[in-house]
Amino acid sequence: MKILVCISHVPDTTSKINFIEDDSKFDSNGVQFVINPNDEFGLTRAMWFKEKQNATIDVVSVGGPETEPTLRKALAIGADAAIRVNASTPDGYSVATHLTEVARKGNYDLIIAGRESIDYNGGMVPGMLAAMLDANFVTNCISLEVEGTTAIAIREIDGGKEILSTVLPLVIGGQKGLVEESDLRIPNMRGIMMARKKPLTVVAPESDNSATNSVSFEKPAARGAVKLVEADNIDELINLLHNEAKVI
Numbered sequence: 001m002k003i004l005v006c007i008s009h010v011p012d013t014t015s016k017i018n019f020i021e022d023d024s025k026f027d028s029n030g031v032q033f034v035i036n037p038n039d040e041f042g043l044t045r046a047m048w049f050k051e052k053q054n055a056t057i058d059v060v061s062v063g064g065p066e067t068e069p070t071l072r073k074a075l076a077i078g079a080d081a082a083i084r085v086n087a088s089t090p091d092g093y094s095v096a097t098h099l100t101e102v103a104r105k106g107n108y109d110l111i112i113a114g115r116e117s118i119d120y121n122g123g124m125v126p127g128m129l130a131a132m133l134d135a136n137f138v139t140n141c142i143s144l145e146v147e148g149t150t151a152i153a154i155r156e157i158d159g160g161k162e163i164l165s166t167v168l169p170l171v172i173g174g175q176k177g178l179v180e181e182s183d184l185r186i187p188n189m190r191g192i193m194m195a196r197k198k199p200l201t202v203v204a205p206e207s208d209n210s211a212t213n214s215v216s217f218e219k220p221a222a223r224g225a226v227k228l229v230e231a232d233n234i235d236e237l238i239n240l241l242h243n244e245a246k247v248i
Contacts, residue, residue, distance in 0.1 A: 001055040003046045006113040007074055008036035009067040019217045035070055038114025042174040044184055046112055047078045056080050062089050062098045075195035076187030087205040092124035094210040100132040101206050115139055115173040126173035135169040142177030
């Protein structure tokens with residue numbers, strides 16, 4: 001089984017976010033980047049298929065040279081090869097287009113992407129990728145088993161879970177639950193050394209099909225002052241909620 005894991009290069013959630021050039025561009029100076037958590041769950045599940053079913057794993061990311069440390073980390077975790085599409089990422093449609101080009105050439109059986117990335121939280125790429133490839137698709141995926149060409153997936157739905165049976169080729173949008181957080185792998189020294197010898201191929205995009213472009217960014221407004229009310233002063237609390245907050 002050939003597996004392609006899509007990797008997003010995203011800021012660590014502890015990073016302080018700023019914008020430059022009239023708030024039209026993200027300021028990456030001093031920001032620590034990591035593998036998108038949802039993608040890391042997917043990569044860990046792919047490693048299970050590699051160890052149990054002798055699957056091969058390629059990882060792919062769309063972006064500039066700054067994304068290569070993230071791809072090298074994926075190789076150190078255990079992926080066999082990495083591909084970087086040397087293109088900007090103005091929107092989800094553009095990313096899905098570039099990933100589709102890689103997936104078609106690789107003829108993969110299973111494509112694992114994160115349900116969404118933690119930078120833009122668009123949640124668009126896996127579904128568009130599946131549509132462009134005319135492949136089966138399961139999102140919000142929290143469990144995946146593959147036997148031959150048959151896949152059994154479980155996904156979260158409102159109020160419960162849904163069990164699905166489908167066939168390969170398959171695209172999934174994975175999330176927490178696909179593996180447990182305790183199962184996530186930290187590259188060891190041997191993996192880091194081996195990653196240096198594994199292929200990281202840079203490919204040029206075949207097209208630029210961006211459909212949107214970010215005009216400006218805005219950080220959430222700072223929190224306002226807080227009024228504290230004594231626990232036994234119920235009348236004052238009701239007055240504030242009614243006349244100032246206007247919620248009752």
